[in-house]
Amino acid sequence: xxxxxxxxxxxxxxxxxxxxxxxxxxxxxxxxxxxxxxxxxxxxxxxxxxxxxxxxxxxxxxxxxxxxxxxxxxxxxxxxxxxxxxxxxxxxxxxxxxxxxxxxxxxxxxxxxxxxxxxxxxxxxxxxxxxxxxxxxxxxxxxxxxxxxxxxxxxxxxxxxxxxxxxxxxxxxxxxxxxxxxxxxxxxxxxxxxxxxxxxxxxxxxxxxxxxxxxxxxxxxxxxxxxxxxxxxxxxxxxxxxxx
Numbered sequence: 001x002x003x004x005x006x007x008x009x010x011x012x013x014x015x016x017x018x019x020x021x022x023x024x025x026x027x028x029x030x031x032x033x034x035x036x037x038x039x040x041x042x043x044x045x046x047x048x049x050x051x052x053x054x055x056x057x058x059x060x061x062x063x064x065x066x067x068x069x070x071x072x073x074x075x076x077x078x079x080x081x082x083x084x085x086x087x088x089x090x091x092x093x094x095x096x097x098x099x100x101x102x103x104x105x106x107x108x109x110x111x112x113x114x115x116x117x118x119x120x121x122x123x124x125x126x127x128x129x130x131x132x133x134x135x136x137x138x139x140x141x142x143x144x145x146x147x148x149x150x151x152x153x154x155x156x157x158x159x160x161x162x163x164x165x166x167x168x169x170x171x172x173x174x175x176x177x178x179x180x181x182x183x184x185x186x187x188x189x190x191x192x193x194x195x196x197x198x199x200x201x202x203x204x205x206x207x208x209x210x211x212x213x214x215x216x217x218x219x220x221x222x223x224x225x226x227x228x229x230x231x232x233x234x235x236x237x238x239x240x241x242x243x244x
Contacts, residue, residue: 002034018137026130029057036131042140046160047081049143049150053131054096058123062091062116071109072097078106095120103159124154164188169218170211179207188226195223 004020007013016024023033039052064072069088076083079100083093098117101108108114128151135144149160158166164187165177183206185191195202199220204210211219 002030003037004030004033019134022130022133026126026133028127028130032057032127033130033134036134040131040135040138040140040143042138042143044135044140044143044146046146046150046153049131049146050081050096050099053124053127053150054099055092056123056127058127059091059095059120062095062119063112064089064091064094065112068094071113074109075101075106079104099124099154102157103153105157121154125151128154165191168222170215176207176209179209183207188223189228192223192226192228199223 002019003017004023005014006017008015019033019037020030022028023030035055035057036052039048044052072088072094073085075097076085076088079097081096081100083096084090087093094116098108098113098120101113102117102121108117128147132144132147132151135147153160156164156167158164163177163181165171165180165185166174168188168191171177180186180191183194185194194206199216203216
């Protein structure tokens with residue numbers, strides 16, 4: 001019923017389907033694979049994919065402790081995507097809220113939620129990888145791209161429409177990011193290039209936003225870890241068979 005195996009009448013044997021192979025490869029339950037196979041379409045938005053992800057069987061064991069429905073209700077006011085308010089004791093709703101709180105970087109009400117968030121993030125990666133394989137197997141480019149964006153959101157801890165510069169130390173308040181945007185610096189490689197190894201001069205003379213020495217040291221440590229990749233490519237003619 002979950003479409004993970006099929007019966008071959010001629011050979012009288014059971015064979016794994018693509019969904020079955022993916023369930024085995026990513027250690028996902030057959031219920032999750034069935035749900036993903038049914039829910040993933042060619043036009044899924046990130047909001048829909050987040051809901052599908054959090055409803056996976058793998059999150060059913062997330063603890064919802066006494067009175068945590070009250071804490072979950074409070075979280076609904078801090079995150080942008082709505083969840084079913086009649087089901088705030090559900091581990092799936094809680095998983096959705098914790099993922100949104102991770103993107104939003106909003107404070108969690110109790111320390112138990114920090115541990116729960118780590119558990120959800122650890123589980124999310126392999127479920128999303130399975131979702132990406134199912135979507136790409138079906139040939140759904142738009143949905144596959146949204147899933148890639150979603151997995152990147154989880155890794156970076158931010159929404160897709162937020163500046164990637166938010167991950168640089170001491171850029172959290174947004175003022176520096178706005179000043180950099182006015183200078184045309186929108187991405188991390190641009191920041192590396194403009195700093196040109198002289199961060200102090202760049203922030204004082206160009207950005208006109210002097211920073212304490214310790215803050216500059218933190219920024220420098222982060223910037224110097226950013227890999228600079230140069231890519232060269234060329235387009236070659238190819239016949240149809242080779243292109244396929």
